[in-house]
Amino acid sequence: MIRIITADQYETCRPLLRQMFRLRYRVFKERLGWDVETVGDEERDQFDRLDPTYILVLNEDDDVTACWRLLPTTGPNMLRDVFSHLLVDRPVPDAPGTWECSRFAVDCESDGDNCLANLNRVTSELFCGLISHCLRQDVDEVVTVYDIRIGRILPRVGCTPRWRTKPQRIGNFSALAGLFDINNDVLATVMENAGFSSLIEHDPYHLEPLTGLPSLGGPIHTGVPTHAH
Numbered sequence: 001m002i003r004i005i006t007a008d009q010y011e012t013c014r015p016l017l018r019q020m021f022r023l024r025y026r027v028f029k030e031r032l033g034w035d036v037e038t039v040g041d042e043e044r045d046q047f048d049r050l051d052p053t054y055i056l057v058l059n060e061d062d063d064v065t066a067c068w069r070l071l072p073t074t075g076p077n078m079l080r081d082v083f084s085h086l087l088v089d090r091p092v093p094d095a096p097g098t099w100e101c102s103r104f105a106v107d108c109e110s111d112g113d114n115c116l117a118n119l120n121r122v123t124s125e126l127f128c129g130l131i132s133h134c135l136r137q138d139v140d141e142v143v144t145v146y147d148i149r150i151g152r153i154l155p156r157v158g159c160t161p162r163w164r165t166k167p168q169r170i171g172n173f174s175a176l177a178g179l180f181d182i183n184n185d186v187l188a189t190v191m192e193n194a195g196f197s198s199l200i201e202h203d204p205y206h207l208e209p210l211t212g213l214p215s216l217g218g219p220i221h222t223g224v225p226t227h228a229h
Helices: 014-031 108-136 148-157 184-194
Strands: 002-005 053-058 064-072 098-106 141-147 168-170 173-181
Touching (some): 002 014, 002 108, 014 053, 014 064, 014 098, 053 108, 098 108, 108 148, 108 184, 141 148, 148 173, 148 184
Parallel strands (some): 098 141
Antiparallel strands (some): 002 053, 053 064, 064 098, 141 173, 168 173
C-alpha cells in the first residue's frame, strides 16, 4: 500500500521513517556509491530538515520497499540548490503549484531476479500516490531529477514529461530533469497501464475519495495496493 506522511505525522510514523532512511542508505550509499550525508545506517540530508512530505510503498508486512520525497519549489530543494546546472538556460521552477520530487529509492533486493518488474510496479504505485496527493494540494505539476534507467520506464508507466533537459553526467550516472503534469487524466493513464482497478484508502486525514476521475472499475481513494496485479 501507499502511505503519505506529512510533517505533522512524523512522530507517530517514526518507525516507518527510520525504515525509509535505512532504505535510502542501502540504495544511495551502498548500492550506488554516492557521496551522501549519513547518520549511522541512515541517509539524510539538509532537505529532510525542511518538513517534506514522504510517499512510501509498504509491503504486506508493513515494511518500506520504496520512497519519494516532496518539497515545494518556492523554497529550498535539490533541483534549485544542487542540480540547477541541469537546467542550462531554463528558469528554475518556482511556483506554489509546482513541487519537487527527490530521493526516489526502491528495494529491488527483496525481489531478486524480478527487480525490473518490481521497479516498474513500484514506480507506478509511487506516481499514483503522488498524483492523488498533489491533486488535493492544488499542485498541478512536479519536477524531478532522474537517471536514464528511470527515464526508460516512464513511458511504460504512462508518465512522460512536458519538458526534459539533456542528460548530464553526475558522478557515476547520467541524469536529467523533467517537468510532469499532474491531473486526473494522468492518474487514470498510470492506473490503466499498471492494471490497477482502484486505489485503496490509507489516509491519515480520512479525506473523501477523489471525484471526477474516469471509472477504472472501482472507487479511487488515496493509496494503492502493493500487489495490485
